[in-house]
Amino acid sequence: MNAPGSFRSDGATYYDQPAVKSSVWGARVALYTVLGGMAGAAQAIGVLASALLRRPTTIARNANRIGVAIGAGAGPALLVADLHTPNRWYNMLRIFRRTSPMSIGTYVLTTFAGSSLLAAAGVRSAQVPAALAGAGMATYTPALLAATATPLWSSTPRLLAAEFATSAFATGAAVLSLAEHLGGSDDTEALDRIALVSVIAHAAASIAARREHEREGVERPLSEGRWSTMHKAGIALGIALPVACYAMNAARPSARRSMLAAIGIGVGGFLTRWALIGAGNESARSAREYLRLHGGTQ
């Protein structure tokens, strides 16, 4: 590899100048992907709870409220704030383009916001559409990243999607569990079990994605530097901490540990996303990694 300031091109790249451009996305978009996925999964869990639990439950009501707060509030606000010409946000609704996950996501978010609002207003038939749009909320963002030319994201479209979807499900169950505790009910055994299963699935998807990144030679920004540190912190808070808490709760249930696990899943999920987006941007700056991924450097 050329040392910085080297005057010679070694034939592998053009003086190590970036071959593709990095995205302009950062913490704000990472926060949106986490909140959107969380609210989406919460709606799906809410529908299942109200359909399957015999006694009345507050889970669906909480899920609707979260769906409204994020689908119609924080979500669009974060996205519009991230535009570089925000007063033209409505141009997103000019067309539908199935090759563009961002266009798909526009309508997924619109449907999710609308059906969540209706469901929160008491329209029962809006519950299922909200849950289905919720599945879209949890899965269109990894497709959006995978469709770019960024080496880290584009090298593993399937596993990136599995990572995001499982993390979304974990955060969805965690936020509902937290809402139950805050609402005064400590009966969160089923929700915590769902969160635990999701966290384990997320860990498996992350390990598989990591292997794939290594095979493709694009893992560098996740194995060294600040994004790697953030990624590790995300794993510690979002996977290790909740697994430990839930394991201890299996022996002796504690509401406090359940809440700690839920917060860990949320914060860890955000750190992991932020690290994946930041590391992706860094991977796009390496011409060597990009060119190797697309037919070799020779």
Add this chain to the structure above:
Amino acid sequence: MSMPARATEYPQAELGRPIRDESELTAGVTIEPGKRYGFFTDTTLCIGCKACEVACKEWNALPAEGLSLSGMSYDNTRELSANTWRHVKFVEKISGDGARPTSMPPYQSHWLMMSDVCKHCANAPCLECCPTGALFRTEFDTVVVQQDICNGCGYCVPACPFGVVDLSSIDGKAHKCTLCYDRLKGGFEPACAKACPTDSIQFGELEELHRRAGGRVEHLRELGRDDAYLYGVPGGPGGELGGLNAFFLLTDTPGTYNLPRSPERGADRVRPSLASGLASFALLALAAAGAFLAQRSER
């Protein structure tokens, strides 16, 4: 008005009919909606004068960007950006031991120069990912950002497999080469092609350019340049996106010019990603249903 006697010595200067497009005289092509136009950039003819960069900046009124020296070659432009739509790359070829060579191959000696530009891909990833429809395909089969539509979401920036599209910090919109859409409408060839003093940049109808480029490769091979090949023609290197309307004649590996050998279409990854994400979500939903049913049977 009588014609000066000298003028009659040059009958080839008389067209004998009205001139429809100026491009007929400068590029030998008329510009009609519905036909496919593009650039053939022959890097063996590039002398690195950067007239294309200047002509592009002047015609499109693009602001200057930085006045610093890159320190790596004669290339101080470094990259294509929101304000730079033509960029001449300078690759100095030095043997592995670092010694300067003592003999000269024909064409470009030991400097490879290449005027890079938006490729106007047949299946353009920027266009395919644009959620507002700001990026569209024109009647000349080129890809253009409509500035009155773009809302600066920035998705096209990482989507471009060649790092061409960029957001402007001045107006918050995406910008790139328009293949001089405004000039084409007026019957003028693009500014860079017109300014190129060696015809390294040739503008024309795509089929004619392909024919011309194929002939040029054959000619160069006859002259002993066995390494000459076309980048961005369907079926060849860089042709994965259905072909590039701006294609190149190169004499070294694509990587040498920072070009991917096989650029990919991002839209091809949408379906596998969504399928995998939704399958994961559905499996966990089943697990969640199981957890709720287990709780119901416990009580």
